[in-house]
Amino acid sequence: MNKRGKVVRDTNAGTGLISIDGQQFPFELEGMWKSDVAPCVNMVVEVDFGADGRVASVQVVPESQLAREQAEAAMRATKDKGAALGKEMVARFGAGTLAGMAALVCGWFVFNTITVQIAAGYSSGLSFWKVLGVLNSPLGFMNALGGAGGGSGAYGLFAVLALCGPLLPFFVRNPLAHLANLLPLLFIAAVCAIGYFGLMDGLKQAQGAALAFGGRQAAAMAAEMASGMMKEALRAVSFGLGAYLSVLASLYFAGRGAIKYLSSRA
Incomplete structure (x- = not known):
């Protein structure tokens, strides 16, 4: 023995x-x-x-064997704690909420939301978080394409708040808290609107500058050139996996929140 x-x-x-x-x-x-x-x-x-x-x-x-046994024991303990934490999280928030949150996190921070075809055979992608950095500082667009990115500023703060929205009903016992499930979808819609109107404003400014210096004919030419550039730019941009994950998860939370809110009001 x-x-x-x-x-x-x-x-x-x-x-x-x-x-x-x-x-x-x-x-x-x-x-x-x-x-x-x-x-x-x-x-x-x-x-x-x-x-x-x-x-x-x-x-x-041997000390090597003792170290290996200690490492294995630590891994087992970590695995057991992780499994217990996972069960506790599922019991508290539900598997659907955790899956949706995981999809949102991956869609916003991990996978590319848009992919820009820079040249033949070369493209670069931007995650949703990097898109927020571009909106916060449009001059850093090329840095973002290169992978550096910039600070997201206030957009990042609102993104975190929107991301936490679906968890609010588990802490606040009020029917209105279910409407916080709509925050991710509303935030995505707001970001799209800000990006669109930002582009339109840039085109109007270019057209206004051409009108001031060259008259109506120059303004018409500038508008035509800007329209052509816009079409080419849109052709070079495609949606990535992050965009689809973000939209699907946001729609899931929005639908669930609306149903639960209406049920609580009935």
């Missing part, structure tokens, strides 16, 4: 002692010690007991 123990007294002064489960067992260096290194206090050892219950042999447990 083998048991794990710890040396509490070495053999420098005679018989050594090993502590196992609160009990102490004597051992001798000659005939019992099976390792190449001498025993020392606090050394972890593997003890083999004979049929009479006495120590038959003692062997040190």
